[in-house]
Amino acid sequence: MAKPRTLPLTCIGEGTDPGGLLPAAHAKWAAANAFAGQRGRLLALPEANGGIAGYVFGLGPAEDRPKLVLGLAAAALEPGSYRLEGDFGDPSLAALGFRLGAYRYDRYRKGKEAPALVDPPDADAAEVQRLVDAAFLARDLVNTPANDLGPAAFERQIRDFAARHKMRVTAIVGDDLLAQDFPMIHAVGRAAAEAPRLIDLSWGKASDPKVTLVGKGVTFDTGGLDIKPASSMLLMKKDMGGAANVLGLAHAIMDAKLKVRLRVLIPIVENAISAAAFRPGDVLPSRAGMTVEIGNTDAEGRLILADALALADEEKPELILDMATLTGAARVALGPDLPPLYTTDDRLAADLVAAGAAMGDPLWRMPLWAPYDSYLSSRVADVNHISHGGHAGSITAALFLKRFVRNAGAWAHLDIFAWAPEAQPGRPFGGTDQGIRAAYGVLRQRYGRSPQ
Missing domain, CATH: 3.40.220.10 (Leucine Aminopeptidase, subunit E, domain 1)
Known part of the structure; x- marks a missing residue:
């Protein structure tokens, strides 16, 4: 032929x-x-x-x-x-x-x-290939419907990913989450037919700088008892887009052999409705020791992230980066193509924005505006997980997460959409990668590559 x-x-x-x-x-x-x-x-x-x-x-x-x-x-x-x-x-x-x-x-x-x-x-053919593979991994996962990517199936996919990269992997599943002090992950996922879980992956030398990635893994979000309208539920297979993009970023880091001790934490739940569902007004304990009043069960992502961030923070890594399809408010503020970036580290913010601009992966820094923290006050608990009114929803979500990071050298939060509602250059319609190339560019610059 x-x-x-x-x-x-x-x-x-x-x-x-x-x-x-x-x-x-x-x-x-x-x-x-x-x-x-x-x-x-x-x-x-x-x-x-x-x-x-x-x-x-x-x-x-x-x-x-x-x-x-x-x-x-x-x-x-x-x-x-x-x-x-x-x-x-x-x-x-x-x-x-x-x-x-x-x-x-x-x-x-x-x-x-x-x-x-x-x-x-x-x-640089190798660099192009790793970034393409990272993006396609994230896109394939986001595009997969929830009937084929529930919590158990997602764990299997992650275990396969870990095996390919020779990562160490552990999983805490179901009621073991309570026994090992992850009460909010358990509460959000306990109503579903498949048990909630926390997947903990690690790779690299223990002596290298510690970088930890945390990704929101809600395989489907009904909104819980504060149920979404049908039109808002149509895209909720993509609510694990933070986890999908974190896995894509992890692939790029490991494929390039960056000199880091990489840890990846992915809390996986389905926010379903049953007699076991958590309720508006409930007060949940958290791994960090704070009590959290539930203002709305459709703001579940920040709850599972909070427990995972608290775990990440305990070993005082040099950097924690989390990605999550967290708020509709971020889309109202910046639209689907421009994810908000939150961090208290000015240099990290500048580096992420610059790397994203150079690689067609834009980010926009938003403020962690301290006065808005009062919007999260509660009369019955240490904190409410949502704000009292409809203002600054993406900012207050980031401020809530910030409470669970106390010891890390730096922390950044990306409130991504993980979906292209219209085809864009390099981004066909559907599930998409966001933040991978920006974050990888910074990590590559800071940590280089290990000798081959």
């Missing part, structure tokens, strides 16, 4: 003369079709025999060009093999954008094969 041809994909910015990058006949064809480098415009170039000689792709204006713009080409191209030509900029970033845009979720139906890219000669 003949080897499939690799077609050229010539990249041209808006305002650039195609004549300098294309053969004369193809430059005339582009002009006749009013191709002028418009962002996302894809035009097939004909062969004399009627076949396709390649494609030309518009990058748009240089001053307004998404980092992952080549993802738009991958989303539009037919299956086949392609190579980049023209003025595509940084080769690694170009390859990353293309390959992220080629993502397809086809577990339940057979779709068109994704286009493949021959990485440009100067691209």
Whole structure:
């Protein structure tokens, strides 16, 4: 069988003369079709025999060009093999954008094969591959419906992940959560048919700097007794998006062999409704010793994170980073594409924002505004887990989590959406990665790589 041809994909910015990058006949064809480098415009170039000689792709204006713009080409191209030509900029970033845009979720139906890219000669192929694998891991998990990814199935997936990476893994399941002092994880998940659990993964040398990742793993969220309306429940398979993205980030860290002692904590629950469900007005104990009044059972994610953060904090790691699909208020404030970042560490905040901007993984720092902490006051417990009114919901959620981190060198919280409601460059519709490349960029800069 003949080897499939690799077609050229010539990249041209808006305002650039195609004549300098294309053969004369193809430059005339582009002009006749009013191709002028418009962002996302894809035009097939004909062969004399009627076949396709390649494609030309518009990058748009240089001053307004998404980092992952080549993802738009991958989303539009037919299956086949392609190579980049023209003025595509940084080769690694170009390859990353293309390959992220080629993502397809086809577990339940057979779709068109994704286009493949021959990485440009100067691209860091290994780095591109690990970041693509990290993103696809997160996307696949978020896209999987809850009937195939309940708490037990999610644990199996995580154990498989741990085995591939030679991680040490333990799980605390069901009533053992009470015996080992994780009362809020237990309370949130006890109403479901499958028991709640806390998965604890570790990798690396004990002598290396300790970095701990915590991911919210709510496999489905009905809202509990404060039940969501049907329209708000439709996407709740994605409520484990924090855990999915933490696993993607962990993959990148381990694949790059960063010099850290990595720990990953994933509390997994389904927030279901039954006679055992926790209730509005309940007062729960917590691992940190605080009592927590329940203001609304649909704010369950911060409860399971709080117990996991308290555990992470006990060994005083250099950094704790948590990711969670935590609040609708974050979407109201910043929309689906721009996750809020919370931290008290100014340097960490600046580094995360800069790394995200460089890698097409944007974050926006939001304030841990101390006066709003009073919104969490309770007359019957140490703290209420939600604010009294509808103001500053994402900030007050972060302030609640902050109470459970006392000893770590630094802590950052990402309130991610983990879903692309509309296709974006490098982010097809559906479950998506957020924060992975930003966090990995900072960790790679700070901790380097171990000798191979």
